[in-house]
Structure formats: structure tokens, C-alpha cells
Amino acid sequence: MAQVQVPVTVLTGYLGAGKTTLLNRILSEQHGKKYAVIVNEFGELGIDNDLVVNADEEVFEMNNGCICCTVRGDLIRIIEGLMKRKDKFDGILVETTGLADPGPVAQTFFTDDDVKARTRLDAIVTVVDAKHFLGQLEQGSEAEEQVAFADVILLNKTDLVSADELAKVEGKITAINPYARIHKTQKSQIDLAAILDKGAFDLKRILEFEPDFLTHGHDHNHEEEVKSLSITSDRPVDPERFQKWMGALLQLRGGDIFRSKGILAIDGAPKRYVYQGVHMMMDSDWGVPWKAGEKRSSKLVFIGRNLDGDNLKRGFEDCLKQ
């Protein structure tokens, strides 16, 4: 039986960045929609509401021999439980603690069949504290990783910084992850349409979500430990060699690759081949057909830690038709 998949938005951000303010607004504003909110154990949401569910952030290793294959066991249980309710939801928001890695949450939606049947991961939204972000980068890897994972970034508390400081923070965010949409906000004031139901993980919408995806190169050669990297080519891709290379790469380096996506011009195929993944998990499908006479080019994007650009480029070039 075909089921409507409820969109799930993952909300991350350092402590105090404004996640709770945003959730309070989503729960209290009159928007005619019904959202379930799964909050973390340290959450301070003051709302007592049966749409708010407490989670424990139980990160489980899958017993399949792959060490970076971790999922949120509590989330699987909670989503199954929510689906037993008579009232259905327009969306589900999952708040993670300020120090949590968004990876296991995202991977849950790639791994569990029951969760996949009933929900779809919509986007990862990261709230960034404009005043404290640069300091948080010094304190550990969390703030940086949360930005790296993001599809949408709320650059919040912009009223607390000067224009210069704001530009510096924005530059830093773009250096880590140039693909996320940045919305500058104060007190987490944002049109909910800008953060909910974005389809960032929808393979059919990879192009729609990033209209400039294939036109701008975003190569950054900064010193950042976490950065993004893109590779392009106009030569057709050999599918077998690509599968082999990507499989081995994610097996070996999946822990360091937070997000990856790509559009490939497969040799002899009439349609684009699109994929996207979180760590080792990956979804792929055939996308929009190439138009007659259209230039067929491939583009891969990686966001991760310690990415070796030259190595990745060489690896991909080996997958191309001579």
C-alpha cells in the first residue's frame, strides 16, 4: 500500500544558538500545520504538548561489520510509535543536542526499512550563533561538523554582531559548506517555508535545490580541516568503475565524508544518474534525461574532514571513459 511519507527535518546547532526558540515558534504559531517535535534529553522546550516527544539520543552501531554505520535507535522506535496515532503529521522535527553529530540521525533514514517506508529525510537545518560561532570552532569539531552537514543554515543573532563580524562568520560558513542555503535571522525569525519541506535529500530535486549546482565551481583551497570539494568532468563515466571506486572510498573514508552528492553522465545512458549520501549510506537513482544536444557533464561534491582533493580527482578520473 502506498503511504504518504512524512517529511523529517533534522535541527542541529550549538547550545544557545536558537534551536529552542525556533521550535517554540513552530509549535505555537498559527500555520495550520501539525508538526511533531522530537526533542533531546537536555532540551529546554517550555511547551507541554502531546506533539513533543522526549528522545534519549541512543546511538546504535548496526551489527553489520561497518563501524561508522550508526543509527538512532530511539528515533526508529519513536517514529513507529508516532505512526500509531490517529492524527497524522505534516512533518516531524528532530532536535539534536548541541554536541551531537547529525550523522546517526541522518543515517537512520537510510537504514531502517520501516522508517523509510513512513518518513523521508527532508533536510538538515543548522542554527548558527553569529556571535559565538568563531569561538565555538576553536572549542571542538561539533560546530564545524554541524555546518558541514547542513542543507539550510540559520545564521542567527545577527543583531548581536557588526557587519564586519557577520561577513567573517558567513565567509567561514561558506568555506566549510558552500552548498547550504544561508538565511540571516534574529531571534530565529524565519518563514517556515524556508526551512521545512525542502526536499534536500530527494534525488529528483537535487537540481532544483541547488540551481547553480552545475554552473559554479566551488573549489576551496583553504586550510579548513572540514571543507567541501567538487570535481567536474565532461567525459562520460564508466558505471562499473565508478561503483567500485565510490564503494571502496566510502568503505574506507566514509567516516570522514559527511555529505556527498553527484550528478553523473554515464556512458551511453539517456538519463542523468544522481546520488547522494551521508557517511557510508548512499541513495541513487536515474534522474532527468539529457536533452538532445545538451552538454553532458558530471559533477561530484564531497563535504568532509581531511579530504584529499588530488587523490579524489585522480580516483574519479580513473572512472572516466578514455
Add this chain to the structure above:
Amino acid sequence: MKIDLANPAWRQTLPPARTIGADAPVAACAFSRDGTTVAFALGDGSVRRLPADIAAAPADAVPPIHGGAVLALVADPAGDGFVSGGDDGRLLRIATDGTATELFNQKGRWIDHLAAHRATGAIAASVGKAAVVVTKDGEVREFGPHQSTVADLDFSKDGSRIGCAHYGGVTVWSIGQVTQGKAAPPPRRFAWRGSHVALRWSTDGKFIATGTQENDIHVWRMAQATDMRMQGYPAKVRSLSWTADARFLYTSSQPVFTAWPFSGKGPEGKPPLQFGEEGAGLLSVVAAHPTAEFVAGGYDSGELQLGDIKAKRSVVLKMADGSALTCLAWSPDGFKLAVGNERGDLLVIDLRR
């Protein structure tokens, strides 16, 4: 009176049954201890009770007693009513007249799994990382915390222990009264990597079976603490059911009935017994008959199949198509079957011939 599971007419028309549309997903169903009433746990927070006699006038819909959804339901082992758990964190005893009294309440937690032990009258409930046992006298004893949320639990045959499934394996607690001045006996842990999502203690008390997140079955032999793993399921096995004589363990998540043999030397090195017609989907719920060698299986594609393991025969009952079956319960005498689905259809089928 007897049951004929191979009655071919049932392929076209259901045997005598009562069907009621409840318009809310059904999480669980159960017959009362005396077999006179059947109850369904609904996603609108209500527990709908119906007379087991399908000719009797049905009771009207009742207002919600839980906030949110009712997630678990068992027959009250200490009476002829029911006990329900909900995502409002409440454990309720529902008397035969429908009045609900609270046995336990932990706000902010879900009570999503229950077990009942008839001889002792005790009820066990999962409450976050802990398990709670409410004795016949209403005394509440807490066991845990476990390393993760308790995903399922069950009583041992004699009711002296509970087994709790969680991430990393199973923990077995003695629930007997702790004598003054003596420490409670430490729990026994049965470790196996990964997340265990379903648990059933065998009807002879000798085995604990779990279904895992990785689509396996794991079974521990209590006496030797040895264990075995059965692989090859295409989905998580959420429903496990031991036959009354403990000779077979039925498992969901296959297109046909799948029973592991536990008589003699056990299932090691043997294939499971498989029989029945292939459903359009996979079995989402299985229920061994309380006395005879029959089994009922509900599919995620909405079909209902009844099987006879001895004769290896089965019949697929014609059902309203489409909605995944979520629960099955046999009446204590084994002549009636309660069925619930995701859409909210409540069925009581009378299989007497």
C-alpha cells in the same frame, strides 16, 4: 465443536465475523481472561471493547483514556478486564465496566510494551530504559536502567523473572520479593551485538528468542546460556510466537509460515519448517493457537492466513484489501480470533464449525 482450517469456502467469504471500523490505527488486541470480551488499543487514545460473542450487540465507541495513542494492551491477568499503556506515560487497568484506574505514571515516557503473567497476576511494562513490574497487589517494582530503552519484555514461564530486550542483548531479572537485609540477586545478561527489538520467552521457559534490528532472530538457551542466530529474513522480525507445547517458534517477516523446531536437539543445522500460501507481502504478525497445532498470520499487505502445521495446510481468508494487519489474538478457548489493522478495522472471527 472443532475448527476446520482448510474450509475452502473461506477463500470467498469470511467465516462468521464482526467487523467494526474504528478510524484509528490498531496497536494491539486481546481477549479478556474469561474470554467474554475482546479489546483493541487504538491510535486515538481509546480502548474499544466488544463482546466476544459476535451475535451480541456491540458496545459503542468510547472516549479516549490515554493522551495520544494507546501503544500496548494485554488481558488483565488479575481480573477479567484489560491493562493498557500509552504514549502519555500511563499504565491503566480497565475494569469490566470500562472504568480505568492508573497503576503507574511516568510523564514524558512511553509505555509501549506490556507482558502479563496469569498465574501470578503480575504485569510488566517498558518505561524508557527501565522495566516496571506491577504485582497483583499493586506493588510497583522497577528494574534497570538498562543501557538503552527496553524494546520488548516477557515473563518466564513461572512468572519469577522478566526478560528485557535492548541494545546489546537481553537482561533477565528476578522479580521475587527481596528479603530484608539481602541484596537483590544481580540480573543475568545475555549479550549479542546490535539492537534487539522483540522478545518472547518460550512457553516451556527454556529459551528466550529475540528479533534484531539486522533482520535476524537470536535465541538463548537459558540452562547453558548458549545461543544461536537465524538469518535470512528480508525485514525485521517484530512478531515471535511460541506454540503452546514450545515445540515451534513462529516468526513474522516471511511470505509463508516459518517455524523453527525446538523439540529434540533444537533448530541448529536444520532449516525452518515453511508452509502455507505466499502472501502478497510479508507476515507482519503471527499468533500460535493457544492449545492446538494451528497458527494465524497477518500480512503487511492485509491478508489473513490460518495454518495447520501438522497437516501443512492453510487457508487465506478473504479480507478487506490493503491495510497492514497489526495485531492478532486468539480467545482463551481457541475458537475465536481478534484481528486489527492500520486503517482501524476491528474484527472478531468465530471459527467454530
